[in-house]
Amino acid sequence: MRTSHTLMIFMATSAIVGAMPAAAQAETRSATSLRAYDIGAGSMKSALDAWARQSNQQILYRTDDVRALRSPGVRGRLGDIQALDRILSGSGLRMHRDSSGAVAITRPAAFSSTAMQDVPAAAEPDSTAPQETSDLQDIIVTARRTEERAQKVPVSLTAFTQNTIREKGINTATDLQNFTPSLTVLGNVARNQETYTIRGMGGGGGAGTGSGPGVVGYFAEVPSSASGPGSFYDLASLQVLKGPQGTLFGRNTTGGAVLLEPVRPKMNTVEGYVEGTLGNLRRRSAQGALNLPIIDNLLAIRVAGQFDKRDGYVRDVLTGRDYLNRNNFSLRLGVQFNPTDTINSYTAVNYVDVDEHGGGSILLAVRPGSPYAALLQPYLAQRQAHGVRQTSSGVNTFEKAKNLLVLNNTTWSPTPELTIKNVFSYGRTRSTSATDRDSTPLPIADLLGAFPGGYNNNLRTITEELQARYDDGRFSLQGGGFYLDEKSPSPLTFLTVNPLQAGILGGGPIVLPGFAQTLLGVNGPLLPALNIQPDASVRGRSKALYAQAQYKIAPTLTATAGFRWTWDTFDGDIQSYQDAQSYQVFNRLAALGFVSQAQAAQVIGLNANLCVYDAFLAVAAGGFPTRKYPNCTKPAFSGESDGPTWHLGLDWQADPQTLVYAVSRRGYKSGANNPIVTLFLGSDYPLAPVKPERVTDAEVGLKRDWTIGGVKARTNLAAFYTWFNDVQVIQRAAIAGSDILANAKRARVIGLEFEGLIVPFKPLTISGTYSYNDAKFLDYVTIPIPAIPSALTAAQPSRNLSSTPFTFVARHKFSLDGRLALPIPAAEGDMAIRATYSWQSRQRVAADAQPFDTIAPYGLLNLRLEWNQVRGAPLDLAIYGTNVLDTPYRITANTGYNNSGFSNSIYGEPAQYGLSLRYRF
Helix, strand or coil: CHHHHHHHHHHHHHHHHCCCCECCCCCCCCCCCEEEEEECCEEHHHHHHHHHHHHCCCEEECHHHHCCCEECCEEEEEEHHHHHHHHHCCCCCEEEECCCCCEEEECCHHHCCCCCCCCCCCCCCCCCCCCCCCCCCCCEECCCCCCEEHHHCCCCEEEECHHHHHHCCCCCHHHHHHHCCCEEEEECCCCCCCEEEECCEECCCECCCECCCCEEEEECCEEECCCCCCCCCCEEEEEEEECCECCCCCCCECCEEEEEEECCCCCCCCEEEEEEEEECCCEEEEEEEEEEEEECCCEEEEEEEEEEEECCCEEECCCCCEECCEEEEEEEEEEEEEEECCEEEEEEEEEEEEEECCCCCEEEEECCCCCCHHHHHHHHHHHHHHCCCEECCCCCCEEEEEEEEEEEEEEEEEECCEEEEEEEEEEEEEEEEEEECCCCCCCCCEEEECCCCCECEEEEEEEEEEEEEEECCCEEEEEEEEEEEEECCCCECEEEEEECEEECCEEEECECCHHHHHHHCCCCCECEEEEEEEEEEEEEEEEEEEEEEEEEEECCEEEEEEEEEEEEEEEEEEEEEECCHHHHHHHHHHHCCCCCHHHHHHHHHHHCCEEHHHHHHHHHCCCCCCCECCCCCCCEEEEEEEEEEEEEEEEEEEECCEEEEEEEEEEEECCEECHHHHHHHCCCCCCCEECCEEEEEEEEEEEEEEEECCEEEEEEEEEEEEEEEEEEEEEEEEECCEEEEEEEEEEEEEEEEEEEEEEEECCEEEEEEEEEEEEEEEECECCCECCEHHHCECCECCCECCCCECCCCECEEEEEEEEEEECCCHHHCEEEEEEEEEEECCEECCCCCCCCCEECCEEEEEEEEEEECHHHCCEEEEEEEECCCCCCCECECEEECCCCCEEEECECCCCEEEEEEEEEC
16 A cells, blocks of 8 residues: 555656756666765755766656755765665655656655644645645745744744635734734724734834834735735745744844745746635625746746725714724735846735724723713713624724835855845835724814825835855854834824813813803814824834854754844934814804903914924923924934844754754844823933833743554644843823833743644544743833823823733633544545634733723634535635624723723624635636
8 A cells, every 4th residue: 555655656746747857867777886976965956956967867856845955965985875865864755766767756744744734835836725634734934034844943933824824714913813822913092003912022112213013024024014904815824933033034023023925926837816705794805816937937927916895893873884894905916036046036016005994992991080081971871882883983083004015035046055145125104094092972082194195104114134044954054134224204194183171281171061062063062172293203223233053963953043233223203283273163152152252362372383392391391382383393202222132042853753942032122212201291201211122031842743543643832931121011091192112120921832733533633722821020110100281191100010910911822723524525626614713811901900901801713614626626615604603802902091081992803704715727
């Protein structure tokens, strides 16, 4: 039976590779004759090609099977087969030889042991075809900036292929967290403002304000700041790396990295797919890709795109408007240019356009005695009666974004041992949003978006990375430099609304009785006062040098050491004034007799076009504010920061199926500045600057594939301890409803991660994940904030939050996934049912105690019936259901109860179901 299976593998491999064998057509020689071989360590492909030349024999292999592998090489006088055995040593590849002397190299399924998912990333010419799931198969990853099998990478990571992403219903980062140990994705008020947190480390500031992200997202090896929908399609792999990064990566991080690797164009192959989806909530979406060879072995392109539309799942009881809908599209062009055998260049253009209603936040709690408690309470009671799928808003909310990324990744391999790579990118991220901070029709801390034609966020980002890698099989060294420059090419503008005040910089809100509302023709007891930010600019730069070396102490024991130093600078300025038109209502109040004409004139004269920052400084100094727009000063903020990142590791390949490793890393995140503190309290206030965050961790792990009694299984286990110094934390709604960054002096995280897969019998595959994170502050005392009436900010005393748990960290998380193949004739295709359940324990979202400071535990159940290769055609059909139990769960947290007097949240997607059809060619 095994002989027959081996012969079938050989015949199939020969048919697949066809005209792709390595060069060498000559006489067949006896396997026992000796010849002199001189093949250095390096890539497996180069070693096999050299063996073919030096042995004058034909050798057949699939490029995708060997491209991520290294060979120790061979030197000396040996027999041909003995030399080939040494070349293949430790790779998991198998050699097959027929009577003609032809040799084929294959990778058997049993050795296809990589990440925790079930489909090869680059194993078949048709990468979109569903794969059998009864074996432990490969995903090729780039966690160490070179292609390799994930089971051979001595670091904790979770990887997915495009098919796995589709089958699990992963459309956004919020979905991704349900299937990734130790990963949390949470927003603030806007759903698409997704922030990654891994092992308690995440968050970040932005250009100009400093504090790089704790977890960096990458697209084709380029760091990207874009978030939200439109990225998770036509991918070769999606990888989540846990722990500090930087000695191999472009940007330094303290928490980890999320790598999106798009499918790159393939030479000499026309292929593609088209997929459409219809579902409830009027869901209609489509995606597709087309691979076109332009010049054989030289130039190929791949065009891909997607769009996603559906109705929102939260309704406004006043206007009927639906919130949290989907309306986005993406386009991607990839160009692969290989002018020589040693040079390959990949260029990509990626564009994402989002135009959605946003909103949908639900008022959760109101603090008795807070400034607007009496006005907010009726809306809270109304919301509680309506549930979490209805709200009432005073803002026509929206989320709009246009993200463009152009990149080039060029690799030159002058020798098998040396590779030089350059990665360049140009990015433009523009977005604007309108949000209702209080989730009621009242004008309290509402954001109306930007000036017409402007943006709240408008960044131009350029990155450049040059690296060199040397690898002789025993020793490897990779080093390089990274540069990032981002700035706002045009002013960042904001329009915010707060209740009209009776005096200068506060004085208490004007509350209108019912009859006055009728006379004035306004809806509600509060009059809106518009605050305008006409001009703000930001700029940030990051430079780094890094290197990492690996040395094989023994054939199965490898030591790793890496170091990086990063230099960061950031600066910006901001301007703000009170809109004159908002105060013209005092003329109407005077006409109705509520105030005198003199009083109206005085209020208008004092407040109209008043420069906010200058007025605050004048009052704080005991003076009188007189400066008016456009003569406002522009308070500036700036800072610089630098620090080390290092990596020390040891890994032992106990046998081909077992990897044991230990690693310790230092992570660094840039210091920062809080512009909102500078604006209202001055640059000398202790909360204005933020110290750099430093993290040190220790991790041990085991990756193991098993075969026991014919049952195949995989278990990956990692345990870690992380120490924090000056950890950067978010204080929610601290000033004017805005969040600020602060430092907690010391903290720690203790954790465990597990990923497993078992095939008890061929039709059934079961996989699961689990993570445990015990994260708490050891020394954290907050800095007090004085009352700022003009910013609607009450005094906030110092709080001792030592021994409190981290925010945005679930102590326990697990997921279970089962796929059962149904018994239908092979000619009819492959039919299976899949069930996926993910659960997480309670998750703290506010450091200080308050109502709704914790997201309650929740679990989500997804079901899927799939019929692949329908009746032998390249057609895949699926009926899906997500969150089929319609479990309510929160995905954002605006925890301002103790500061602004209220808190609210956005809830995740309800039960959805639909049908998906994919055609491959």
